[in-house]
Amino acid sequence: MLRAGISPGPFFGYGRRRHVSRTYSAPVTEPYNLSPAAVTFDxxxxxxxxxxxxxxxxxxxxxxxxxxxxxxxxxxxxxxxxxxxxxxxxxxxxxxxxxxxxxxxxxxxxxxxxxxxxxxxxxxxxxxxxxxxxxxxxxxxxxxxxxxxxxxxxxxxxxxxxxxxxxxxxxxxxxxxxxxxxxxxxxxxxxxxxxxxxxxxxxxxxxxxxxxxxxxxxxxxxxxxxxxxxxxxxxxxxxxxxxxxxxxxxxxxxxxxxxxQGPSATRDPRPWFAPPPSLSGKVAVIGGGIAGLMAASALADLGRQVTLHEAADDVAAAASGNPAAVVEPWLDRGGNAVARTHVAAYLHLLRRYGGWGPQVWQPCGIVRLLGDEAARQQGALLAADRLLPADHLRYLDAADAAAAAGIALDQPALHLPHAGLARPKALAAQATTKVEVRRRSEIAALREIDGGWTLLDPSGAEVDRAEVVVMAAALATARLAPLPFAFQARAGEITFLPPFAGIADLRAVLMFNGYLTPAVDVEGGKAHVLGATFDVVSPDNPVSLKGDAAARNLRALGKALPHLTLPDPATLKGRAQVRATTTDHLAILGGVPDMDHYAASYAGLRQGKRGPYPSARYRPGLYIMTGLGARGFLTAPLLAEALAAQVSGLPMPLERAAMDAFHPARFWVREVKRSAG
Ligand SMILES: Cc1cc2nc3c(=O)[nH]c(=O)nc-3n(C[C@H](O)[C@H](O)[C@H](O)COP(=O)(O)OP(=O)(O)OC[C@H]3O[C@@H](n4cnc5c(N)ncnc54)[C@H](O)[C@@H]3O)c2cc1C
Missing domain, CATH: 3.40.50.150 (Vaccinia Virus protein VP39)
Known part of the structure; x- marks a missing residue:
């Protein structure tokens, strides 16, 4: 039932991307959804x-x-x-x-x-x-x-x-x-x-x-x-x-x-992904986006002393700083460990954000329009596959979809009644109740010292010292330490739509080739968040956004709901940011590998040698959590729990195959194995 592998292609996402091919061909041999036990009572x-x-x-x-x-x-x-x-x-x-x-x-x-x-x-x-x-x-x-x-x-x-x-x-x-x-x-x-x-x-x-x-x-x-x-x-x-x-x-x-009477003598089949040893002591987290916030929160919940350094004036400021983040499950019919982890991440965030109350989590539901025959077939398959139980995922005809959304719709939809909106600022406040937050604290360099790290500001002055450092600075992470992978950058822009006829009564998030939220508080007024563009940009110079984002966002909405009379894009405000992502679209999570050790110890993989190989080595106390792409608010809570567990040597809440799939050295290992033919 549990099988390893890489996800063949997600169904859902929050940006219009042209470069990701969506493959639906993988047959579902095992539904995620187990049958509940049949029980009688004597x-x-x-x-x-x-x-x-x-x-x-x-x-x-x-x-x-x-x-x-x-x-x-x-x-x-x-x-x-x-x-x-x-x-x-x-x-x-x-x-x-x-x-x-x-x-x-x-x-x-x-x-x-x-x-x-x-x-x-x-x-x-x-x-x-x-x-x-x-x-x-x-x-x-x-x-x-x-x-x-x-x-x-x-x-x-x-x-x-x-x-x-x-x-x-x-x-x-x-x-x-x-x-x-x-x-x-x-x-x-x-x-x-x-x-x-x-x-x-x-x-x-x-x-x-x-x-x-x-x-x-x-x-x-x-x-x-x-x-x-x-x-x-x-x-x-x-x-x-x-x-x-x-x-x-x-x-x-x-x-x-x-x-x-152990220990047991089992051999690790993938020693290059063996986890780093656990470490006690103080933790410094760099970056106050959803990755850093959730990592800091998870570590503090385990009793760790945590300081969070954020370069900007406030946390939840950069990619994580939209007025509302849409959160829906990432459903993938591949049925592997990564796909299961993304479903588990969704169920986990419902508990985690939900526990922080309605200021943080608004489970208004998501209505995902199925605009053409191909989408309808896929939607019907997803609902029938029981990727989630029926009360989490339903196929609705147009009339029921309109009732769920609260506005006129003329197409069927998938309905995710428990999904909804996370509110980043309120979330940040809850995530940092046990964390010391240092705003306007840009970390320019890390220096390894005996038993830990010092954190240096741009002037070279030491601003903090910790046994454990978690780098969660999105693209800027690459400037803090040498990393064995390259980031990709995807710029995106959301547009704020003042309520108007046809959308003002929207009560669920509407997903199409984009998304539209119910009206939320934006800059002192009410606006719907319409998102999001998805443009390939350079990770070294990720700010070259295009000027036509509002027009493109409106075009996508107009295509989904052609009866709407849309406003002039020039009158609309928006917000532009950059997503840090990876070539395989999966997050980067875990200890930062010692690549000298990899090069010296695993060279035999190039020749296809079977080993034995020693266990992986890591930069002591240095961890990374980034590359969350277009779904940071979905994956961050569960990935953060996994990071906190790894730092502290506690039971992992993720399957081993999923941790391997998020491992920072995976690209290097894949490349080396590929060269072995
Ligand atoms: C337009 C747009 C719409 C999106 N919509 C959604 C959505 O609806 N739902 C969803 O789940 N995801 C959405 N995403 C994706 C989501 O925003 C990201 O996955 C997520 O925000 C990434 O979080 P992060 O913490 O890795 O990065 P960030 O939020 O970018 O945080 C990194 C932080 O590190 C700080 N930092 C950088 N360098 C340093 C340094 N040297 N020292 C200290 N601090 C530093 C930065 O100031 C920043 O605050 C959207 C993204 C965009 C661009």
């Missing part, structure tokens, strides 16, 4: 029809979870001396083990510590069944209701959820266990093996799953399970676990406790 006890087994018994499930799993891994002592405790589980089910763990952790963990739970589930319960299954546990009610609110739809991939102001993290891996775990990067302190019984659900207990468990285990990781089946014990022993039987719960005589 009284209050939930039972999975596919496995003929109960998730737990409604009267004893919580006590059993505490005995078998929390007791089995030695909680709460497990987290007594750890700032970050990582627990992973096979079989999320209704989440009772997670809730029991969170409940105990809340009552016993030291201030300033964090709990990270990762849980794999191949057959996610629907939200309604989850709520019903958890209803008996009244003592957990506040935690249960937070879980139900955050619970993602059954879409395959990684879903990072956050509770208790970020101190408790739950990453749900929706997908088949071995494949999902193979995509995970984490160092797990304790495991709960809680799939349905091995004779009913052998997939969950197979050798490939155990091999991944061993790969992911920290030395001396603990493991607990309700089953003592001989086959399970033998597999665990074969993968380096010492196992023992402990008294079981209720009628079950025994349960399993186990200690990893």
């Amino acid at each position: 009284g209050a006890t939930p039972r999975a029809l596919a496995f003929g087994d109960v998730y737990f018994h409604s009267e004893s499930g919580l006590t059993e979870a505490r005995h078998v799993f929390l007791g089995g891994v030695g909680a709460p002592d497990l987290w007594a001396d750890r700032q970050h405790t990582v627990i992973a589980e096979t079989g999320f089910g209704a989440g009772l083990n997670f809730l029991a763990t969170w409940d105990l952790w809340r009552r016993t963990a030291a201030p300033g510590s964090f709990l990270h739970v990762i849980s794999v589930e191949g057959y996610p319960l629907s939200r309604a069944d989850l709520a019903r299954a958890l209803a008996p546990w009244r003592e957990l009610a506040p935690l249960t209701s937070a879980l139900i609110d955050a619970y993602p739809p059954p879409v395959a991939g990684f879903h990072p959820l956050s509770f208790d102001n970020g101190r408790v993290r739950l990453t749900l891996l929706f997908g088949e266990a071995a494949a999902a775990l193979a995509e995970l990067s984490a160092r797990v302190d304790a495991w709960y093996l809680d799939g349905f019984a091995p004779d009913r659900n052998p997939e969950m207990w197979r050798d490939e799953v155990m091999a991944e468990i061993a790969r992911l285990s920290a030395p001396t990781a603990r493991l607990a399970s309700f089953t003592v089946a001989g086959e399970v014990r033998r597999r665990l022993i074969a993968h380096g676990f010492a196992v023992e039987k402990a008294p079981g719960f209720g009628p079950k005589r025994e349960c399993l406790r186990s200690l990893f």
